[in-house]
Amino acid sequence: MVRYINIDDTNILMTDEKPTIQEIREATEAMTTATKEAREKIEELKEFQAQKLISGDVAVTKVEDKPKEETPAEYAAKVLSGEVSDK
DSSP states (O other): OOOEEEOOOOOEESSSOOHHHHHHHHHHHHHHHHEEEEEEEHHHHHHHHHHHHHHHHHOOOOOOOOOOOOOOOHHHHHHHTSSSSOO
């Protein structure tokens, strides 16, 4: 059994009905338009963020590295050498 996906503005529906060529064209056109609009928005956001960075509105912060987790062998070596106390 073949299942088809029927997509409209708000729903995604699995159906047994094969879509018509016109429905496929309409869905393709809608997806192409949505993709184009999304790409335009992404470019606008990139430009906006670049302008904020250039103007100094963005505070640049350093991302700290996560501390390296010790292996049990490394921890044991520190305890034996006195680097780690019981307190």
